[in-house]
Structures are given as C-alpha cells and as structure tokens.
Amino acid sequence: MKKKLPIILHSLFFIFCFTLAALILHHLISSRYLKIEYTPSSSEESSQDLDNPYRGFYQMGGYILSDKEKPKTAANWCKKNCTSNPYPLMLLEINLKNYSDSDISTNALTQLDKMLTVCTQAKKQVILRFLYDWDGKALSAEPSSLPQIKKHISRLSTVVNKHSDCVYILQGTFTGNNGEMNNSNYGDLNQIRQIIEELDNDISREIYLAVRTPAQLRGILRTSTPLSSSEAYSGTLASRLSLFNDGMLGSVYDLGTYGSTPLKSSSKPEEQGTRSDELLFQYKLCQYVPNGGEVTVDNEYNDLDNAISDLSQMHVSYLNSEHDEAVLNKWKNSTYTGSDTDVFSGCSGYDYISAHLGYRYVVQQSSIDFHSVLDDTATLYLTIANTGFSSAYTKYTTDMILTSKDTGKSKKVETAIDNRSIAGNDFSEFKLSLDVRSLKKGTYTVSLRMKDPYTKNYIHFANKGYEKSKTVPVGTLTLQ
Template sequence: MEYKGRITKLKWIPLPRTEKAEALYNPYCGFYSIYRFFADSRTEAVEGVPIEEVRAEPSKQLCLVEINLLPFNETELPEEALEIVRMIFERFIELKKQMVVRFLYDWEGKGILSEPKDIAVIMNHMSQLEPLLKEYTKHIYILQGLFIGSWGEMHNSRYLSERHIARLARHLYECSGENTQIALRCPNFWRMLFKTCRPLERAVAFTDIQKARFSLFNDGIMASDTDFGTYGNVGMKDSKSYSEKWTRKDELEFQNQLCRYVANGGEVINECPGNDAGPALEVLRKMRISYLHSDYDEKVLNKWKASKSGVNETLWKEKTAFEYIEAHLGYRFTVEEASLSIAPDKSGRFKASVKIVNRGFAPCYHKYEVKFVIRDASFSEIYEYGVDTDTRMWMPEEPVELEALISTEQFGLSSYILCIGIYDPQADSPIQLADTFSSADHMGNYNLGNFTVIS
C-alpha cells in the first residue's frame, strides 16, 4: 500500500514497560577482575598462562590490567618490554574489553623500596610508553595512579610531595591519550594538583584542559570512617591547604560533585558495619561508583550476597544487596514514557518523544549516539532520526526528554514500529536498556510501540 497523499493521522499503540531487575553489562562499568603482568614476561603473573591465552569473563566489560615495571626500576624500558605491553593491550582488545591500566613497581607493600630512586626513571618510563598509550587510547579507559607507591596506590612512596605529584601528573597527562582519564588515589591529591577546593564544573567538563581528565579511585571503600586513610579529620571550612584530607562527610560531598564528570571506582575491604547493605548503597550512590573489584574483599561481597537490598521498591525488595549493586554500578538507562503524536504539526511531521531516567549510581562519561528508528516488521523499510543530546550529562535520577520530528512522506506501508537505539561508537557496542518491554533487535534498537498510518 503506497500513500501518495498527505498522512493526516496515526494510530499509536505503546508497549507496556517496567524496569527489569537484572544487571545489564554495558561498557565502562560494573564489576571487574584484575590481570597482572611483569613487563619482562610473556605470561600472566598469577595464572602463568601466555598473554595470548588470557581469558576474561564475558559479563565483565572492564578489566584492571596491572603491569609491573619493577625489573626496570633503575633503567629504561627495553624494546622487548614495550613489545610485551603492546601484546597485553592487543589481547584485551581481542577480548573486547575496556581497560583500566595501572603501571606500578610493587605488589608486596614495599613501595619506597621497589620504586625508582630517581624520579627521572619514572618520567622516562612514561615517555617511553607514550606512543602505546596514545595508539591504544580508544581501549584504555582509565590510567590508575602515577606509577608510584605500594601496589601503585600512591601511598608509601618517596614521591608524595606536591612538587613530585604535580610533575608526574602533568607528564602522564601529556603522555596519554586525550580521552583517557587518569585516576588519583585520594580526593586531596586532586585539590592539591589544581589548587582549588571547587570540584570540576560543567563548563569545563570533557574538555582538553588537564583537570577535566583527572578522576579518582579508592581501594579502601567503606573500610573505616576514613576509608583506611583516604579521608582525614579536618572540615572543609577549616582546611588551610589544598593538600589536607577532609572529614568523611566533606570528602563524600566533594566526590559527589567531582564525579558528575569523571569516573570513580575501586575495592571494598574490611567487613564492618560501615559496609552493611544500607550504608553501602548510600555511599556507593554518593560517590557515584562506576566499577568495583569482583573478588575483593570476599567477606564484604559475601555479606552483600547474603543480605536483602533493603530498597523500598517492589522490583528490588527481594533481591540481594549484591544484585542491586551489580545492576546499578555506573549508568542504567530506562525508558519511563514513550509517545508519538497522532496528528501532524503545521509542517506535516509527527513528534516522537521519550522520557529516559538514569537509575544507576553514576553518569556514563561517554557521548553515545542516540536515535529514533522507524521500521516495518520485516526490516524492509528503516528510517533513522538522530537525537541531539549528550549522554554524558544524563545524571542519575534526572529525567531526560528526547524528541524527534518524523517525516512520513516516504512511508509506503500501513504499519510500523517505533524504536529507540543508543550506541557507543568507541566500544562499537549497542547500549542495553533496563526495560522489560522488549529485547533489542539485531541492530540494537528497542521497540517502543507500534503505529498504523491513516491517510
């Protein structure tokens, strides 16, 4: 049936929708595993398997890749070491994972003894790695730390002065890809680097200035009132220098603002009342946590698996705290409403609109492609309408309204399906939505409803 005249009306039938209570496994967020390598060995350090045989769980999108430079803490990196780093990166690309990369000199808690005695050695290692860090910037989401300290965590190091931190941070910024975040171990390092107590502001977020690329990681989340030394006992208002660590309350508020635009993640450790299910959900949401280690601390993780979520929503009430946390790490987009106007506007076009809410703990920090798609059941006719929006600004619990004007002049059939699709060109992956109304089709688009053309 061909419509040669003007379409005057549509009959719109939206699909019923509710949120589904399960994890989505989208890019750049979720639980992660750690993979360890020495820069002078072609095998993984823990399992002992060759680099090309390393395996990763399909459900985990992020991998923390630790590369130990200890064998070269007094020399430059030889070509063979650089080739091994390249092999490691290539393997995780083959596995279709996004990498959080940590270069370090210590796995035994002996930071000062293990790291180079001359900062120039570290600086040179960064310079030598620069071509690889920039070549693989599409696949390196975050660089954790500045190569220094025990376990690469920026403590127990000879290089923690403001002068040394600033020098290392600036150099790593210059040596890494323009879209790669660099995560600092404590919020006070961020303030010390940029000489401000004001978190990153929207006006400069995602630009190429230095502070827009520095994020946080915390491998002591909820371990104690100070997260094992991550925070201090000075109130923000009483702080006399940028390097001071604030009280837990003030540091959590600082992270809540800063991590609107840069990522936050790490490890939960030391089973205690502070990481019981209720407080844990509150803290993870406040910190805007995107990623957590899936194997550590087992006592904390097992406590979450044995505890109800405590969330006062029918959907999640009977789920465990672990299931709730896994499903909400990072971003979690759900379509709340979808509509299609039944009559055209003055230009003869119809308006498609949806309301999307991010139910996750954090934003996505990546600009995805968003489009409405109209197709028939057999995919013989497909029409796409791009949406001008910035998914990096889809903040948790803040509804986003998306619209597109639909021209119907090309329609040749009587029945169509209205879909929405969100796609990440960097990870080459469609983004999963948290709705029950349909599964994504083979193009990664979700059915919002059906409409019939009335001429």
C-alpha cells in the same frame, strides 16, 4: 437594466473566485492532512543485571615486564586472563621493577603492545595501572629520581596511545605500594602534580587519569570547586582526572581517604575533608568522571543500606570482583528490601549493587506532538531514566529505528542524544524530530538503538523483556 448587468457580472465573478479559492484551499489542506496515532511502549523496569561496557565488577591481572620474556609469552598470559575474565572490565597491573633505574626496553614495550592487542581483540575495557611494587616495598623499588619516572611515562605512552580505544582509565602515578600512591618516595603534592601533568601531556586525551583521593585531585588542580558541566568532556586535565578508592567503605575515613576536619571556605584545596564533605564533593565531581576501586574490611560502613547509599552518592561505576571477599559475601547474604513497587525488592544485596554499578538506562516516557496540516515534521518527546549509580562516561551512538509492520523494512534516523548527560539516579528529556511526511501511510514501531563505537556492542536497556535486545521499543506510530 443596463446598469445592473455589470454589478451582477462582478458579483458572479467574485463568487467564482471565492469558490475557486475555497476549492484550492480545500485541496491543499486535504493534500497536507495527515492523522497520527501514537501509543507509548511499556516502561516497566527489569531486575536483571545488564551486560554493558565500562561498568560493573572487574577482574585483576598482574604482569612483570622483563627482557627475559618474549612478547609471545606476554600475549599468551593476557589471552588466558581475558578468557577467564567474565567481566567486560579488566584491571591490568604492569610491574616495572626491572626498569626502575633504566630505560624501558623495546622488548618490554612490545610485550605491553601484544597484551593490549589481545585485550582489544577480547573487547575488554582496560583499567591500566603501572607500578614498581606489589610487595609493600615501594620505597626501595621505585626509581631513584622523578625524571626517571617521567622518562618511563614518555616511553610507555607510545604504546598506550596506540590502544586508546581499549585503555579506559590509567590509575595512579606509578608510585606507592601496589601503585596506590601511599608509602612512596614521591608522595609530596608537588611531585604528584608533576607526574600527573606529565601523564596529561603524554597520554591520549581519550583516556581518563585517576588519583587516589579527592584531596589529591583538588591539590593537583589547585581548586576546591568540582568539575562543572561546561568543562566536562572537553579534554582538559580537570575534565579527565578521576578517582580510584581501594579503601572504599573500609572505615569512617575509607582507610585514609578522608580526614576528620570539616572543609571550610578558607581550607586549602589539598586538605582532606570529613566523610560527609568528601561524599558531597564526589557526588558533584563524579557525574562527569569515573569513580571506582575495591571495598574492604567488614564494618558498619559497608553494611548493605549504608553501602548502597554511599556507592550511589559517590557515583561508583566499577568495583573489584574479588576483594574484599568478606564484604562481598556479606552483600550476597543480605536481602535488599525496597518499596512494594521496587522490582529489586527481595533480591540479594550483591545482585542489587551489581545491577546498579555504573549506568542503567530505562525508556520511561514518550509522546508525539504533530499538527496534522501545519507541521512538516513531528516532534517525539522522550524520557530516558538512569537508575544506576553513575553516568556513562563514554559517548555512544544513538539511532531511532522505524520499522513498518506492513513490510518489515526499517529506517534509521540518527539522533543527537548524548547519553553522558543522563546522570545516575536521574533522567533526561530529549526532543527528536521525525519526518513523518516522508513515510508511507501505515503502522510503525519506533525503537532506540544505542551502540559503543569501540566494542561495537549494543547498549542494553533495563526495560522488561528487552534486557539482551539490540533495540528497545519506544512506541507505535500509525499514519492515516
């Protein structure tokens, strides 16, 4: 009997320890247990055009710098143009003909500074083009030497760089009729390359540069390979050199933009390819740099279906709102016919194109992954579609906003979303970490808020009902 007692005591002790451990484990599990219910928001797309920066139609304005004018006169002229411009984009042409063979004066630089200050105050995004001629007389109006153009670039850069947040793109090489790099004394590839390299050295890395044709771009960079995602947005010349096409959809050659000989592996980079060759090149390149200009000459290539196809393939983000009037009117009098589920079906061709120039974000899908006991954070999987023709080429700040339905209070969660990665006519998936254990139990709405650092404008999404909202709903989260 005495021998059995220790065995019984050991058994009781084991049972006690096991029970205690079970109770502790149960307590730990109970204390960590968190049940989550999540319902994604509607992903229906609206057919409204969106008021977002760096995209859409632009309005032109031209000013001649002169020592006969006062800076206040330039500022007033620019203020009037900004006020009458209903678009966020403005193409500002600055004529330098009065300084063709002399240094640009301090007074002229002050005029430019005052104009760009006005544009900044009006939250305009400026496409800037310097030129010596807009009368078709570039050969006689341009400086007599290439070093003079370089001196002008160096002098002007001191003002332009002060406004690098406002100046979006600097188009051209200062040369050619209307600054379009044609009929110029400086149309040789080596001369074009020298001017672009001077611009690259002097103009802020935050400003895109642009040349007239894909062949010129390839020749300047000495490569036939389009910009890759690994080099995009890195600040190199290749990563900031974009295109502008003022003969867009004007003919099979886009009025001299393309050639008639197919590109081959043995072709020189500066040689022009056929339309199909160059459309494919732009499709790859302009995922990472802007492309825009003006449509011209009513012809089959700008008939609505053809225009939509090519504008999409070229990733066009900006177009002249006034030229060519015949083409724009043709679009206004055409009807877009999509599928039965296409929200744009039945709208005018002009409205369809206007809505799709540049980027157009739609929150498409979302879901949450969370293990009620094991996980410290929940993972929100989010799909954002871009139904526009192109990417956005400016990085915006994107925050997730959690708003309690009980208290109305909101919590901001910064995200690492890079909106530039959402290509036109494509979508991107993002994985966001959410510290749900720091939240009080209850129901929360989950929203996204995207903002442009320069204009301070909120980026509007195309989700139906939220086209003008500061935020777009993602889903509803309940913690129990």
